[in-house]
Amino acid sequence: MKVLAINPGSTSTKIAVYENYTCLWKYGIDHLASEIQTFSHVSDQYEYRIEHILKLLKEKGSPLESFDGIVGRGGMLNPLVGGTYLVDQYLVDSLKNATSGEHASNLGGIIAFHLGQRTNVPVYIVDPVSVDEMEPVARLSGFPELARLSQSHALNMKAVARKAARMLGKAYHEVNLIVAHLGGGISVSPHRKGKMIDVNNANNEGPYSVERCGTLPCSQLVKLCYSGKYSEKEMNTKILKEGGLFAYLGTKDAREAEKRMDEGDSYAKLVLEGLCYQVAKEIGAMATVLAGEVDQIVLTGGLAYSEFITQEIIRRVSFISSVTVIPGEEEMEALALGALRVLNGEEQALTYK
Numbered sequence: 001m002k003v004l005a006i007n008p009g010s011t012s013t014k015i016a017v018y019e020n021y022t023c024l025w026k027y028g029i030d031h032l033a034s035e036i037q038t039f040s041h042v043s044d045q046y047e048y049r050i051e052h053i054l055k056l057l058k059e060k061g062s063p064l065e066s067f068d069g070i071v072g073r074g075g076m077l078n079p080l081v082g083g084t085y086l087v088d089q090y091l092v093d094s095l096k097n098a099t100s101g102e103h104a105s106n107l108g109g110i111i112a113f114h115l116g117q118r119t120n121v122p123v124y125i126v127d128p129v130s131v132d133e134m135e136p137v138a139r140l141s142g143f144p145e146l147a148r149l150s151q152s153h154a155l156n157m158k159a160v161a162r163k164a165a166r167m168l169g170k171a172y173h174e175v176n177l178i179v180a181h182l183g184g185g186i187s188v189s190p191h192r193k194g195k196m197i198d199v200n201n202a203n204n205e206g207p208y209s210v211e212r213c214g215t216l217p218c219s220q221l222v223k224l225c226y227s228g229k230y231s232e233k234e235m236n237t238k239i240l241k242e243g244g245l246f247a248y249l250g251t252k253d254a255r256e257a258e259k260r261m262d263e264g265d266s267y268a269k270l271v272l273e274g275l276c277y278q279v280a281k282e283i284g285a286m287a288t289v290l291a292g293e294v295d296q297i298v299l300t301g302g303l304a305y306s307e308f309i310t311q312e313i314i315r316r317v318s319f320i321s322s323v324t325v326i327p328g329e330e331e332m333e334a335l336a337l338g339a340l341r342v343l344n345g346e347e348q349a350l351t352y353k
C-alpha cells in the first residue's frame with residue numbers, strides 16, 4: 001500500500017510518501033510569505049498549494065495515480081475523539097467554511113480531498129487539532145458561557161505517546177502519560193489509558209510558547225482590549241503570533257534566545273527560564289488530573305532538542321515520574337500510519353458528524 005501524506009503549516013507544506021510503513025521520501029515546500037498573504041482565508045490557498053504538490057510529485061517521480069490513499073493533517077472541526085477519519089464532502093465543507101475556526105491544518109483535509117477525487121482513492125485525516133477526549137469536569141472554566149476547548153497538537157502527542165508506551169513495553173491504552181509538546185505552540189496533556197482527558201488549549205491557555213502568550217491575567221487583558229490601542233484582529237495576533245518569547249525578546253527562535261543567554265544576557269535567561277517554569281507547572285497540574293498515577297512524562301516538539309530547556313523542566317518534574325525526551329515531531333509518520341491502519345483493515349475509519 002502506498003500513501004501520500006500532506007501536512008500544511010502556516011508557511012510550508014510538508015509532504016511524505018510511505019510504502020507499507022517505510023518512508024520513501026519526505027520534502028518540505030516553503031511558501032513565500034508574499035504569496036500566502038494574498039489569500040484572505042486559509043482555505044482559499046488549497047489550489048495554490050496543490051499546484052506546488054503536483055510539481056513536487058512530478059519532480060520526485062511519484063505520480064498521483066500510484067497512491068492507494070491520501071492523508072492530510074486536519075483541522076479545526078467540532079470536538080471529536082482521536083482516530084482516522086474518512087474525508088467526505090461534509091467534512092471538507094466544514095474545513096472550507098472554517099466553521100470551527102481557521103488553522104493551516106484545515107488545508108490538509110481539503111487538499112487531500114481534491115487530490116483523491118482525481119484518482120478516486122480514499123482520503124483521510126488523522127488525530128486533528130480538535131481531538132477532544134476531555135472529561136466533563138475538565139470543560140468547566142469558571143464562566144458558564146466559556147467552556148474550555150480541547151485544541152492541541154494531538155497528532156504528534158498521540159504518536160509519541162504510543163512510542164513512549166512501546167518503550168515501556170506496554171500498549172498506549174495500558175499506560176498513564178503526561179505529554180508536553182513544546183513547539184511553536186505548547187500543549188500539555190494527561191493521557192489516561194489512551195485518552196487525552198485534559199489539555200491546555202494550545203492557542204490560548206497554559207504556558208507561554210515562543211510565539212503565543214498562554215494564560216494571561218484576565219482583568220488586565222480586558223483593560224488592554226478596551227484601551228482603544230488595539231483592534232480585535234490585532235489583539236488576536238498579539239495572543240497567537242506575537243506573545244511569549246517573541247514579545248519579550250523579539251525572536252521566535254529559541255536557539256537565538258539561548259545563544260544570547262550563553263553570551264551573558266540575563267534577561268534572555270529569565271525569559272527562557274519562565275517558559276520552562278510554566279511548562280513544569282502545567283505538567284504538575286496535569287499530574288493531579290491523573291491523581292499522581294503517572295507512568296512517564298514525555299517531552300517532545302522542537303524545543304525538546306534543547307538540553308537547557310529539557311533539563312530546566314526535568315529538574316522540577318522528575319519527582320512525579322521519569323521523563324523521556326522525544327524531540328521534534330513525528331507527524332508525517334503518524335499521518336501515514338493512521339491511513340495505513342485503515343487501508344490494511346487493522347482499524348475502521350471514523351465518520352465526522
Ligand SMILES: Nc1ncnc2c1ncn2[C@@H]1O[C@H](COP(=O)(O)OP(=O)(O)OP(=O)(O)O)[C@@H](O)[C@H]1O
Pocket residue numbers: 153182183184185186210252253254255256301302303305306307328329
Ligand atoms: N536544537 C534546538 N534547540 C533549541 N530550540 C530549538 C532547536 N531546534 C528547534 N528549536 C526551536 O523549536 C521551535 C519550533 O518548534 P517546532 O519546529 O516544533 O514548531 P512548529 O512545528 O513551527 O510549530 P508547532 O509545533 O506548534 O506545530 C523554535 O523556537 C526553534 O527555535
Ligand SMILES: CCCC(=O)O
Pocket residue numbers: 129151152153185202203
Ligand atoms: C491548536 C494548536 C495546534 C497547533 O498550533 O498546531
